[in-house]
Amino acid sequence: MLSATKATREFHSRFDATGKQYRYFVWNHSAMNPLIRQTAWHVPRPLDLGAMRRAAMVFVGKHDFRSFTSNTGYDRDSTVRTVARCQLKQSGRLLTFIIEGNGFLYKMCRGIVGTIVQVGQGKFPAAEIKAMLAKKNRRVAGMTAPAHGLVLWKVFYNNAGNRRKPAGPDREL
Numbered sequence: 513m514l515s516a517t518k519a520t521r522e523f524h525s526r527f528d529a530t531g532k533q534y535r536y537f538v539w540n541h542s543a544m545n546p547l548i549r550q551t552a553w554h555v556p557r558p559l560d561l562g563a564m565r566r567a568a569m570v571f572v573g574k575h576d577f578r579s580f581t582s583n584t585g586y587d588r589d590s591t592v593r594t595v596a597r598c599q600l601k602q603s604g605r606l607l608t609f610i611i612e613g614n615g616f617l618y619k620m621c622r623g624i625v626g627t628i629v630q631v632g633q634g635k636f637p638a639a640e641i642k643a644m645l646a647k648k649n650r651r652v653a654g655m656t657a658p659a660h661g662l663v664l665w666k667v668f669y670n671n672a673g674n675r676r677k678p679a680g681p682d683r684e685l
Contacts, residue, residue: 627654
């Protein structure tokens with residue numbers, strides 16, 4: 513269900529968000545589906561989906577994601593984020609990664625997906641994800657997935673239009 517409401521003047525679509533959901537699409541077949549070649553990463557080799565699902569679960573919770581972000585060129589206050597959901601769904605040859613959290617670092621979702629795909633390829637075990645998180649070093653984690661498979665799917669707000677002081681007769685919306 514979709515809806516729209518007026519928000520206060522002070523509302524900011526980015527800074528008032530309480531969470532986001534990203535989806536990342538992977539086509540896992542020897543031949544790429546030409547209809548989604550611009551919106552999904554083509555991974556032609558077979559993947560171990562069980563291992564990938566185990567790896568995805570390790571990301572759920574509050575962690576320092578420094579190992580899964582790229583250098584932005586500036587200092588950040590914190591690289592700790594909370595991932596509420598990291599799930600892998602399959603529909604035929606199309607794999608969909610669903611990642612929800614309270615905030616994301618630069619290339620964090622792509623680092624998570626790239627690492628999980630490498631787990632599925634047998635390049636390292638799912639159990640190694642905990643050590644990657646603990647080391648807080650980008651060089652120890654897996655690859656960064658290509659950009660073209662990533663979509664910002666949802667943005668969450670807590671009563672976005674009503675969170676701040678309500679508009680009165682003297683306040684214009």
